Amino acid sequence: MTGFRHGGQMDSGSQRDKTPVEGPEVLPLGSTALLLRFGLTVTPRATAAVQALHDMLDKADLPGVTEILPSLASVMLRFDPAKVTRADLAARLATLTGTRDWHAAEPRPAMRLWQVPVAFGGVHGPMLEEASALAGLSPEAAVRQVAETELRVLAIGFAPGQPYLGLLPEGWNLPRLSDLAPQVPQGAVTVAVRQIVLFANASPTGWRQIGRAAFRPFRPEARDPAPLRAGDALRLIPCSGDELEALLHTGDPDGGARCQVRA
Structure with a gap:
């Protein structure tokens, strides 16, 4: 972009x-x-x-x-x-x-709200504990704070359809990693500088992976390959690792996400 x-x-x-x-x-x-x-x-x-x-x-x-x-x-x-x-x-x-x-200046209220299931921590969020400690929170409090924040799609970039989401509370103004992580999977939920990136494809990154979603931000086979738009609102809904594995297994690109159109 x-x-x-x-x-x-x-x-x-x-x-x-x-x-x-x-x-x-x-x-x-x-x-x-x-x-x-x-x-x-x-x-x-x-x-x-x-x-x-x-x-x-x-x-x-x-x-x-x-x-x-x-x-x-x-x-x-x-x-x-x-x-x-x-x-x-x-x-x-x-x-x-x-x-x-x-x-x-203030943006107009978001016309669409996405609710996206995310498994935080464990194998799906291997850097949750490190990121939460940097934010001054316990892992449980960190997940709760992220889930309670209504994020906005600030920009689409770096890869097709890939959203930059924000802004998290000021405690999440975390630096990037000093060395790149070799690869995070498609759907990785990563955090830095008060923003979250939901990865459209597997990629190296300098951001900390705290969770994963089955939602696919880029769908080249679809009529609308990039379902998220700048200005959309988005909430990350915590789910279990087993629930995420089941969503991944279905192959549904929505990954259990719901889009609500606001009046």
């Missing part, structure tokens, strides 16, 4: 996070895209501003724009140069964003 660095640092609770979020810089990106960037450092406020900006652009009349992709501190717009020039689009974006108070 353009404009997104895997595992961007979350400057949670810092002086930078206490300063107002200014309007986004409008920057050229390649020959057919613009990047609206709130900063080089990811903060909770910048992330909230990105979600609000994505909502605004999604509803705006922007002729020639072919794709809008949010990241953690920026939003990318791809455009058709046969229908709009870069200069005209940049001017339109400056007008749209110039009057908004981005310091107080």
